[in-house]
Amino acid sequence: MMYWLLNLVLALLLAPVLFGVINKVKAFFAGRKGPRLMQTWYDIFKLLRKGSVYSTSSTWIFKFAPVGTLAALFIAMLFLPLGFCSSPLGFQGDALLFLYMLGLGRILTVLGALDTASSFEGMGAARELQFSVVSEGTMLLLLIFLAIQSSSCELNTMLCGRGNSFWMSAAPSMLLSAVALYVVLLTECCRVPVDDPETHLELTMIHEAMILDNSGPDLAFIHYGAGLKLWIFSAILTALVVPADLLSPWSALLVMTSGCFLTAVFVGITESMMARYRFLKVPQMLMGGFCVEFAALALLLISGGVK
Amino acid sequence: MVSMLALLITVPMLTAVIAAVCRGRFCRLLLLSGSILHLGLALYCFNTRIDGRWIGLTSYSEAILLVLTSGLYFAVCCYCCSWLKAEECSKKSLWILGICLPLFLATMTLVILSRNFGVMWVAIEATTLFSAPLILFHRSGRALEAMWKYLLICSVGIGLALLGTLFLAFAARMGGVELHDLRISEFLNIKESLNPGWFKVAFVLALAGYGTKMGLVPFHTWLPDAHSEAPGAVSALLSAGLLNCSFLGVIRFAALAPDKVGEFCTELLIILGVLSLATAAFFIIRQGDFKRMLAYSSIEHMGIASILFAVCGIEMTMIHLVAHSAIKMSLFLLAGNLLLACGTRQISRISGLFGVMPANAILFLAGVILICGVPPSPLFFTELVLLCQAPLWLALLMVLLLFMVFAGMMKNVLSMTMGKKCELEIHAAPAERLIWVPIAGLCAALAVGIVFGVNL
Amino acid sequence: MNMAIDLVLTAFLGICLMLSASSRLVHCIRLVALQGILLGVLPLLMWNWSKACPGAEIWGAAFVNIMVKGVLLPILLIRAMRKAGVKRELEPLAGYSWSLLIVSVASALALWLSRSLTIPGVSVLAIPAAAVTVFTGLFIIVSRRKAITQSLGFLAFENGIALFGAAMHLEYGFFVELGILLDVLVLVFVMGIAVFQISREFEHIDADRLNLLTDTGEVK
């Protein structure tokens, strides 16, 4: 229990740093020095001190959206077996609460974007909604995959309680579901093949477009939320991939954080190697992720790697 | 007691004679008094059971039909009193109405009371003769054409019925029994010894003959024209009264069927019933004229009645006929009101009646819903009992056809009653006063439905 | 005695053939009248005089029959024809040669079919004659254009039915016979009035042009 809390605090602190790592990796590939690791924290503190400008056409939804998204992401964080020790708050069915908390965060961002009556934010919202349909389907298939393996519906047992043998018995399907999860991570956290965070051309933005009009503390909450979301997905990826039953608590903590940073590095590498997909190809990639996960599930069922 | 029954026939004849004499002056008064007298007499001898040589009242169903017809006639006369004030018609047609309506009632009563096949045939032929001039009330070309077709087709049909009666007598002779006059009770007790072959031909001819008057499909062609061209009151009487009497003819013939032939008769009745139900359904779907739609609904219900008679027997048929007559009478009277107000029978040109004449529109919609057999109406229960006892293929087919009829009628009625007011100038005031008799008709039907539903 | 009956029955067959072939209306009316008279006479011929002379009822029925069908109906029809101003049936729907052929084929068929049907006490010609008369009546209604010819066809149809009754020696009571005759009389009377009004309303009495009332959707 104590170790889990430690992991939680660590996650809350290090989440924005992941962006720093990604930017550093991209800079390294581009031969640049790149922004500081803690740049996101500095931005957040700067923004927290600023006043915010609210558009005349926006209502209370615009003000509530960032707050709601942050709260949702924080609650989603509580169920994850951070540091490979099971979270005290986990219960049978918390995987679905996790999935739907992400959904709640998404709808609040979308409504906040639509509230400003600006065409770019509407465009971002429309694209976000389109991708969310397929990515949520893939996430659920992943949960089914884990449920079949661990025959339970609790995130703790699903991710950590599967014992070490699952790599031997179901290696190909594990690999496929890791790839599918990576695709979902790229979509949910709006990384390059789906959406380019650094672009200044509003027409191409998706996530950035939705938060165009936010300012001051709201923008800070949003950035911090984005960091949390990246941390959540990388934590799940590491928990999925690393069989960490035999580790001692301290080494487990180390493995988890390094796993998250490793994912950040991997995201940075993919960003520097790939350009943004054409807008019509993104759904195909998402459908690809969905089919990969479906294949993993089918493989698991047929190959009988089930307890 | 036979004199009481004879009185039932002579009273309307008397009113007809008086009306003829005074050339249509107090025609309304005469009509009303005759109908009240006739209704009183009918109620008085409701439960007398007597079997005279020519006329008599033997079974419960005939008593019901007698009271139904005379109650119907009374309702139509009350309607006529206020309707004739609103309808501007020539003295001559008023005179013809005064004569022919009571005679029409007299002949219908004779049909119900007759205990002799010959007398029944003469009475049915006489109903045709006396109802033909009534169709001519509006003196239009179309009414004339309707009357000519009515006369010719019905007379040919009734001729076949006479041939059927002769064949029946011949079947009795071939069966070894010498009969002098065609008394029904005599035929009933020699029922078994009738020659089956000849009886089948006799039944076929009688079914064709009385089926023409009843509106079974291959012989129905006169019915839509006659019922839509006649004025509201007359078509109500035609549709609600006359069809039941002609159905009585078929019932009396079928009652004679010896068991060897019984199965053939029910099969024939079912086939003709289903045929008329199907044809009426297809004619109602794309119907452009609301009175013809009601006429086809009569054909449909006569089809259902014949299937009911073949499958479930006489009691269900009686309830079906009573309910159908009550609702159809009020529907035709309402249709008369609509025609009086809008001047046209084209469904496409009428719309928005709820706004203009709400009382008539609501009653018309309620009537059509009831005639399509929706629970409060007794037709729902009879159709339900029919579905329970009919074979599977018949039940499936009937449900499909009933749905088609419902779809067709509701589309027409809703397009007339709902929507914005149409460009026709509608003088609704007179029609709105004429709604009391239809209301009584519908309430009577609902009462029958509730009473029958409770004890089902 | 049955030789006379057979003579009457063959006369009926002849009348049917002539009816289907003649175009002049007055001629047709006289033929139908002749049918009526023969019908009146037939029960008397059928009565076996040896046993007893027929009662007043039989005489009365025969007399009324002859008077109504032989005399009264033709008068009514001729008056209606005069009022309607119609002399002859110009171009009927089925053509005279065709109708003659059809009626003769029908009578041949009736005769051939009924030879197996031997009924005691009834001459073999009775049923075919009645059947052919009924068929001719219907055929005239279907194939002729003028309204008056159609009512004539109906009368022939009615005579066919009466012939069947008389030939089979079925008596169904004097009052019923009277009622039937009264009905037919009133019917023809009403048809006469109807024809007169049609001719006044439409200036023609062609039944096939009387087709305003249809369901085929297009409003005439």
Add this chain to the structure above:
Amino acid sequence: MIFSSAGIAAAAGVLSLLCCRRGGLAGVVGLAGTILSVTAGIVTLCTSPPNGVSLLFMLPTLILAPMAAIHSRAYIKGHGNPGIYWGFFNLTVATMLALPLIKEFLPFLIVWELMGIFSFVLVMFNYKADELKRPAWIYLLACEAGGLLLMLFYALSFKSGVSQELFYAIGMAGFGLKAGFPLLHIWLPEAHPAAPAPVSAIMSGAMINLGLMGILVFVFPGVDPALCGWTLLILGCIGSLGGIVFAFAQDNLKRVLAYSSIENIGIISMAVGCTFLGGAFNNNTMIVFGILGSVFHIINHALLKGTLFLGAGQVFCATGTLSIDKMGGLMKRTPVTGSCFTAAAVGLSGLPPFNGFIGELMIYLAAFSGICSGIVQLRFAGIAAALVLSLTGACAVVAFSKAIGGTFLGEPRKITECQKESPWMYVPMLCLLLLSVIAVFSAPFTAPAIIKLVKTPGLDTAVAGAEKILFYAASFSALFYILCTLILLCRRFLLVRGAENESGPTWDCGYAKPSARMEYTGSAIIQNLADLFNSFLQIRRKVDEPQGLFPSKASFEWESPDGSERFFWAPVFKFAAGVSDKVHKFQSGYLHVYVLIMTVALIAMVIWAIVS
């Protein structure tokens, strides 16, 4: 005593019908009647609860009827004759209260068809509009077809030698028509936009469930559970996916809500399907979660859909139109309605803080217990159910964000002036929302009562598990509320020291004067997704591109009519019309043809008589 609530409602209905001349009195009588009947219903339920499933199906009516009554007091001002409205409103409520309590089939069938007729009168209440003819006709046809099929169903029980499947199929079709199963749902998107908002609130909140109740009470007792489970599951999957995909493609706000009712009834039938499958393979957890899922979803759907429809009613009264693309910016003019609508929409798409999630969580757990049970059939059913549920949840998010974004957020598009919202209308919405929040927190306590109601033995261990889960779910929803208030408070007081918030036009990347026409409309939001599903939606587009150098006008219109109606029902009706046109030729008007037909028929009958 049991039928007292229905009796009072019926009496109130007849009374207000009688005094339809004086509108005001009718309104008072009607409203009082509804509230009285509902209190009587609740009293009878508390004192002597009828056993079995029927108690549950009375609950939505008892909740929605008073709310809709209060709403319609303001809604029907100036629309039509209040006497008729209140009369038939109470009569419909009476039939809906009486239906769950009737046990034998024949009286049930009679009250069932009466309900159809009374609600039909309500659907065609504002009869003045010409375009109302078709929806009213379609609705009446659906009721009548359902009634006829149920008559046949009743008749089949008397016949011997009838195959079990046919008996089962006709019963399912008869009740499915009212419940809105996939192919039989076409009356729903037609009737709801046409009906007054409070009526469509009752119809979709409470009346549709009665269809499902009919199936549970009358059709299923004789059939083996696996077959029932699988049919309901498959129908539920098709219905929910089809319903929600069409929902987000609609432009009319009430059509969106109608299709979302189809989706929700699909989810409920999936839950019931899982229960029966669990029962067939006696997997206790699946049964418990299935029952809880369907019960919670029925109640939650009634609460939330009622709020949404009342909100739509208020929008219609305020702006006079229901087309999402024409409206916009209503949150500023009708704030309370807007917020309630948003909250209910978020809840109905199954997202956590509200009770929608409780129902969906239970169904997910039923599916997952199927997946983890190891029985192959259950596993595939569980995977199918879970996958379809998540896809429908995602699409529901799309549909409702379009509905909220299009109508309430942003700047007003074509409809600029809008009346003030009247308290009569948004007070019921607030009560329903309050009830749904209470439902979240009362779920753990009501769960054992619901399971006891169904009285299947040996479920107590699973019930304890379910209770614990519900307790957790409720606590996390509470946590979400606390966290939000916490963050808001700290943002309000701790962070902002002295920096005040100004307001200005939306920063639209340098556009000087952004106008409302530049805004993303509802149909634009879902245009990408609509293309994704186009092979299923078959959207009908009417485009005239701008021609010439200086194009004078260009227009783009699109609509997505109901798929099953366009490709299945319309051809069937057209074929019937074609056949009837051919049959009409027989009544050609020629007397000769008529007599010829008669003679031919006669000869045929005589020959048949001689031969047979």
